[in-house]
Amino acid sequence: MKHVVFDIGAVLVEWQPELAWADELGVDGARDFIDRIGFDKINLACDAGASFAKASTDIANPEDAARLKRYVSLYHLSVPRKIMGTWDCLYDLKDRGVTVHAITNWSAETWPEGLKVHPELGEVFETTIVSGQVGMIKPSVAIFQLLCDRAGGAADRCIFIDDGAHNCVGAKAAGMDAIHFTNPDALRTSLEAKGVL
Numbered sequence: 001m002k003h004v005v006f007d008i009g010a011v012l013v014e015w016q017p018e019l020a021w022a023d024e025l026g027v028d029g030a031r032d033f034i035d036r037i038g039f040d041k042i043n044l045a046c047d048a049g050a051s052f053a054k055a056s057t058d059i060a061n062p063e064d065a066a067r068l069k070r071y072v073s074l075y076h077l078s079v080p081r082k083i084m085g086t087w088d089c090l091y092d093l094k095d096r097g098v099t100v101h102a103i104t105n106w107s108a109e110t111w112p113e114g115l116k117v118h119p120e121l122g123e124v125f126e127t128t129i130v131s132g133q134v135g136m137i138k139p140s141v142a143i144f145q146l147l148c149d150r151a152g153g154a155a156d157r158c159i160f161i162d163d164g165a166h167n168c169v170g171a172k173a174a175g176m177d178a179i180h181f182t183n184p185d186a187l188r189t190s191l192e193a194k195g196v197l
Contacts, residue, residue: 007162020074075113085184108132139170
């Protein structure tokens with residue numbers, strides 16, 4: 001039996017970090033803030049195990065530093081909705097007896113906040129690898145190998161789903177099959193073509 005391994009952000013739940021600061025700055029102002037501080041790089045470092053509080057100490061502007069430091073407490077605003085069509089695929093897989101797992105690039109600090117909004121994420125998977133908890137991130141081959149070790153399954157029995165093509169490349173380098181996620185309908189078509197739906 002195949003194992004299907006899901007990414008979470010932008011696959012199962014929307015992630016819009018600007019919404020964390022939209023009440024204070026407006027959406028456009030929040031996006032300007034994100035660009036100004038290089039949030040993408042900061043977030044990636046935190047996905048790998050760094051803390052947002054420590055990252056905030058490296059920002060020269062004290063107001064911007066304070067805003068970043070508040071991100072964890074505001075995180076729930078950034079993951080407002082499920083991507084329902086993907087959830088439909090996930091539950092259809094489970095109904096067919098397919099084991100589902102997850103590998104997510106997600107900060108150890110914000111993961112519990114995400115679970116408060118979407119507690120199902122903590123319940124639906126057989127195995128969940130959160131990058132910030134294990135200190136490695138996709139597309140590193142090591143994180144895919146860790147999933148296989150914890151799940152007790154061979155990489156060549158896994159189909160990995162991610163919205164990042166580079167992460168799919170990492171999964172394939174680890175021996176997995178991969179589907180580059182674009183939308184739920186295309187995902188369903190791909191899973192049907194692979195014979196798991």
